[in-house]
Amino acid sequence: MLKIQEIRELIRLVNESNIVEFVYEHDGSKIKMKKAGAHVAIEPAAPQTIAKEAAPQQTTPVVQAEPQAAVVEKKEEPKQEPTPVQADNLHKITSPMVGTFYAAPSPDAEPYVKVGDKVKKDTVVCIVEAMKLFNEIEAEVEGEIVEVLVKNGQLVEYGQPLFLVKTE
Incomplete structure (x- = not known):
């Protein structure tokens, strides 16, 4: 699973780019970001083996981020760089x-x-x-x-x- 700092960095990069939708899957987790709806969803990926399918699935709640949150984070960075x-x-x-x-x-x-x-x-x-x-x-x-x-x-x-x- 990605660390919160890495997720924030991904949000900031997607926010600054022309990308409308971004999906990242790794180690059974999936992160999906859409600019239009400003939703960040973290959910388990589909199981890849039969043994995993037999195990009970855990769901991770959907985290919603306001677009302004990413913008606020971006605005805070220049404060670290005195001019x-x-x-x-x-x-x-x-x-x-x-x-x-x-x-x-x-x-x-x-x-x-x-x-x-x-x-x-x-x-x-x-x-x-x-x-x-x-x-x-x-x-x-x-x-x-x-x-x-x-x-x-x-x-x-x-x-x-x-x-x-x-x-x-």
Whole structure:
């Protein structure tokens, strides 16, 4: 079964896309989302074996979400990204993929970079984990880290700014 954070992420992605209906089946559960009716249904999938058919079926209640709830969640995200005064020499390091942001190579290690650190084009600034693959993200510019825009363990989107770098 998907975690609530993953379900929220799916709702947000469907809400932002042109998709009208979305169905996801996994491990005996089914999630179905429709924009027009704004219903999110979670129900058991059809049993696949005879042994499972003999077992009593459990039903999961239908969860209905207001379309405004997904929009409210979307509006709350920019609050996590403070917008400093924009200067001509500030470069945004953005996420090249959807995934989970990690500031350090392991939970007990120091972050790759922090505010005030000098970086070069090939300096690794973070890891974005997508589908169990850990992708090192490089600065791509020379300069100084001015701001870290995301928190460790936060889900990030394609193109989402991760760091602000003052270029030299």
